[in-house]
Amino acid sequence: MQEYFVLGAKKLMYKIDRDEFNLPFMKERGYIRRQCKICKAYFWTLDEDAEVCGEAPCVDYTFFDNPPTRRRYSLREMRNAFLKFFEKNDHEIINPYPIVARWRDDLLITIASIADFQPYVTSGEASPPANPLVISQPCLRLEDIDKVGFTSGRHMTIFEMGGAHAFNDSRKNIYKYWKNETIEYHHEFATKELGIPEELITYKEHFWVGGGNAGPDLEGIISGLEVSTLVFMKYKIDEEGKLFETPILTVDTGYGMERWTWLSQGIYYGFEAIYGDLFKWLTEKFEVSIPRRTLKRFALMSPTLTDKELNKFGEVISQISSDSNAEDMFNRLVNIGKLLDHSKSALFLIKDGAIPSNVREGYLTRMLIRRILKILDDYGYEYDFIYDLMDRQRIYWHKDFKELYDLEEIIKEVLYLEIDKYKRIKKNIGRIVSSYIKRGYSPSIELMIELYDSHGIHPDYVNEYLQKSMNINIKVPFNFTELVAKKHQLKGVEKVKKKIIPDNLSRTYKLYYKDQYLKEGIAKIIYVGDSFIILDKTIFYPTGGGQMHDKGWIYTMTGSRAYVSNVEEEDGIVIHYIEGDLSKFKVGDLVYLELDWNRRYSLMKHHTSTHILLSALRKVLGPHIWQAGVVKEEEYAHLDVTHFKVPSMEEIIEIEQLINKVVMEDRPIKVKYVDRGLAEKEYGVSLYQGGVVPGSLLRIVEVDGWDIEACGGTHVRKTSELQLIKIVDVRKIQDGVIRFRYVAGEKALKHYQRYMNLLNDVSAKLNTNVDELTDTISSLIKEIKDLESSYREVMSSLSSAYAKLLLYESRNIGNIKLIVWSSNDIDLSIKVGEELDLLAKDYVYISYVKQGRGHNILIRVGESLVGCLPANYIAEDIGGTLFRGFGGRGNERYYRIVGRIKSGLEDVLTDKLVDLVSEYVTRNCR
Structure with missing residues (x-):
């Protein structure tokens, strides 16, 4: 059997030897090798007459209404059964890693259980946390996000991969087990633990590539459903796709916990099996009612559906039901699947610090939330619905994932900010799309991908605008989101710096x-x-x-x-x-x-302060806090963390009190070296707050009873040496990332002294003392506000008088009053335009104000003229004709242009504006 893989621009082919799986297990059980007449894959079966591999779509699912297990399992029960089975067979249970892969420099998200142990364990550089081990690892994959809901449960963005892993190292004479035992474990779990008749189990040959490793594998197929992949990693694969045998033979098995659960329940729609009461709640909310027979026909058909067919979903549904509302019912069902899947994915991403943003893993969180909001838009639900949905998800899963318990308020605040951003994006879709077209983008699928990627604008909204403004409709491919998401699953790899030293030197x-x-x-x-x-x-x-x-x-x-x-x-x-x-x-x-000891000692203090601050932030702001960047310099340090908003002053004070309490407690800072696998097992992957740490032996820095991290920096011996830590600035540097700037030791003292000098200087200038400074400033603010109030009254009277005068002196072009006015006060110009609205509905007002070397031109049109004379269209004519370069913003009623007038036009600007607008009126308002 030859397997094809795409690596970069290359199509690679790997052949599996016919005897690769001709193992004692196969012979003893009576399994024979056959080739599927439909998909051409080789498979192992107990049926001598079998002609097909047993996997849908080559065959139908046969577990509907007839689950092959001895009883039905919930996902929790299936997970526990899996873990306990392997524990009984001498595997140690390992806690799951986060869904954000912070220990990897090539991946943003955890896509498989083996990703937890690549590259250091699978390369033999580090020991595993246990050997053999078993884990149920939440994973995230977006390659098939557009298929979620349509394939009845076969595709999910978030899923748990049950991984039973063994690591054999010939260099160290370590042998645990290999192919034969792996298949035996799988068979025993299915037959003895779950009670599945062995004649229903087929093993299908395949070749697996991922994470720099490769190897042949068997896919476990039961009743038409692939439930497991048993990979035997025995190769390294280079960038060219060449295979090299490795001394580390890794058993990489992936048991799909959701699929095993679905299999055990015999339900037609997999999301019902996984989400239980949540699924029932949503079907009631969305008023979904589909006859069981029709739903079963759809579920049986779903594995055969192509992207092309799914793009014409109505035609698909018409094949299984003549009911007039069947298409609507199935669309609602599919969107329920998406809501459940995407909300759980977003919840787990936020839990692990992927706060919504436009970059890295935060982009994925934002994309998922906006897909949910788009569904709510489509069905006329208020955006507040997402609060209820996400909180129900949190409650539904928190018994299995304890970290979710305390996230209620954090989730609410994140969603509030995301809803607000989504509303603002929707409000400005026309302006954003037109700006891209002006910059040279043609209405195309490439434009849609760019708008979705950069602004989160759904292609439906782009099409609505293009249809209205240009009478254009772009055909959107079914897998549109997959095209965008592929760009955001891998981390950008830094370019390798040119080597400047010879190869024969010993390490320092x-x-x-x-x-x-x-x-x-x-x-x-x-x-x-x-x-x-x-x-x-x-x-x-x-x-x-x-x-x-x-x-x-x-x-x-x-x-x-x-x-x-x-x-x-x-x-x-x-x-x-x-x-x-x-x-x-x-x-x-x-x-x-x-x-230079003074410099080093300051760096040591700032580095130690970073550890103390990071743990304080997690305690005060929440467990979603992860380090996103850090700089420790001689004069100051800054720490970037994943958070959704700038903390309040009360929170900053609490954080500052907490970190200085640690300083005053004189806690020792301990350094030790620990085997990588043992360190991860004991402390978890929060060790990698500072980023990826290479090597088999980790240098562990512990602030006693407060913080533990893998770290290669220099630190003080005791927290009391820091003397004082002062947070000097907190600001948002991008969506989802907050920067804390701070100083420690003598630098902190100098900071206080500098601010004290500043306060004394201000006090002297205001002829008061520091203790009375607040009252003095409050008094000055009141005086300023009183003056501003008087100014507004004068401005209102003046602008009203100007508006009446300008209206009286306006030029008449047909029934339209044209006002062109040169002003030297931008605020007065704006206010006059507002006053004109109270006096007339059929006017065009152009005011220009010279500021420095440029001009501001204000354009305002009366309410009755918006249809034929939109302000933004007039602005385009004026800007393109009179300006060398310009920018602007506004809408159909009001627009403001800023730029530099072309040479020679400044003295005749009024006449030019009159001519331009008169021509525009004559052309568009007949």
């Missing part, structure tokens, strides 16, 4: 790990480059993990000195960049190292 011995307080040392030069030197050992910390590099001096034994201005690391070798004459430094010479 890092004295700063032996003693972080070393201020000086002796080392030997092993390489001299154009602007740098490399030593056999060093006290200088290179830039890494957000901590900036050390600086200092290197002395020869003859007294020559050079300044170390930068330090970097490449493949374990520390590179010291030197300012000064390198000719005095020779390979083999001993040199004396001196650290």
Whole structure:
């Protein structure tokens, strides 16, 4: 059997040997190898006369109304049965990892249980947390998001993969089990644990590729449904698609917990099996009523449906029902599936810190929420419905995933902000789409993808606008969302920097790990480059993990000195960049190292402060907080975290009190080295708050009883050394990411002193003391407000008088009053336009104000003229004719242009504006 895979632009082919699965298990059980006459795949069966593989669509599902298991299982019961079965068979149960894959530098989301252990365990670089192990891992895949709901339950964006994994390493003489035992476990689980007759089980050959690994696999097929994939990873695969045998033989089995559950219940629609009471609630809300016989016919047909057929869903439904409202009922059913699937996916993403944004994993959360809001739009539901839906999901799953319990208020706040953004986007669709077309985009599917990707505008809304404004309708492919989502599942891989050192050098011995307080040392030069030197050992910390590099001096034994201005690391070798004459430094010479200790000590304080602050943020703001970026410099540090809004002043004060309480408690900071697998098992993947940490041995930094992270930075010994941590600024840097800027130690004291000097200076200028400053400022604010009130009264009277005068002196073009006015006050111009609305409905008002080297032109039209003279259309004519370059914003009633007038037009601007608008009126308002 030959399997085809697409890797980049290449189509690759792998062949499975006919004896690959000719195992003792197959012989003992009587399984024979056959080739399916429909899909041409090879499969193993107990039926000597079998001609088809047993998987839909080659055959129909046969478990409807006739589940093959001895009893029906809920998803929780199936998960527990699976885990306990493998636990009885000497597998250790491992807690699931987050759905956001922060321990990977190539993936944003967890797409399979084996992703938890790639690349370090599967490469043999690190030991697994247990061997063998079993896990039920929530996973997220968006490749088939547009099929969700249509295929009765075969496709789900979020699902649990039951993974039974064993890692065999020939280099260490570690052998757990391989192909034969894996199939036996699967068979025993199905037959003995669940009571499925073995004649219903077929094993279908396949070849699997993913995460840099590859290997042959068997798919477990029962009653037409694929329920498991048993992968035998024995290859590494390179970028060209070439296979290389690896000494690590990994058993990678994926049991689809939702599919096993669906199989056990014999229900036609898989979402009913998984979501139970939630499904029932939504069917009542959406008033779905479909005859069981019709629903069964649809479920049997669903595996055969192509994207092309699903794009004409009405025609599909007409084949199974002549009922006039059948298409509407099935559309409602499909959308119930989407609502359940997408709301659970978004819930789990938020739980793991994927706060909605336009980048990385936050993009996926926003996309899912907006798909839900679009469905609510389509059926006329208020957006508030999503609050109820998401909270019901939280309650439904929180017994299995305890972290969900405390997320009620966080979910509400996230949804409130997302609904508000969605409303604003919808309100501005016309302006956004037209701006893209002006920039050269043609009305096309590419434009729709860009608008969906950048602004979250659903293609239906784009088509509505294009139909209305340009009489254009774009055909949207069924898999539209899949095309967009593919761009957002993988992390961008950083370009590899050009190597600047030879390959034969030994790794640098890092004295700063032996003693972080070393201020000086002796080392030997092993390489001299154009602007740098490399030593056999060093006290200088290179830039890494957000901590900036050390600086200092290197002395020869003859007294020559050079300044170390930068330090970097490449493949374990520390590179010291030197300012000064390198000719005095020779390979083999001993040199004396001196650290700029004040800089290093400040960096140590800021790094330790980061650990303390991050844990405080999780305690105060919630468990969804994850580090999104960090910089620790000498003067200050900043920490970016996943959060949906800038915290209140009360929350910031609480955080600051908490972190300084830790400082005053004089907690020790401990450093230890722990095997990667054991560290993950003991502490969980929250170890990787600081990002991906390579290697089999993790350096664990613990602020005693407060924070534990895998970290390669330098830290103080006790929290009391920090003296004080002061948060100096908190702001949103993008949707879903909040930046905290802070200082510690002497830098914090200097900050307080600087602000105290500022307060004293302000007090002196206001002729008061610091204690009375608030009252004095309040008094000044009141005086200003009184003056503003008087100003508004004068402005109102003045603008009313101007409006009446301008209307009286207006030019008449037919029944339309044209007002063109040069003003020197932009606020007065705006106010006059508002006053004109109270006096007339049939006017066009153009006011221009010179500001600096440019002009503001205000365009306002009376209520009765919007149909033939929209302000935004007049603005396009004026801007294109009179301006060198311009920008603007507004709507059909009011528009404001800002830009620079073309050379030579400034002196005749009034006449030009009169001519342009007169021509526009004559052309459009006959």
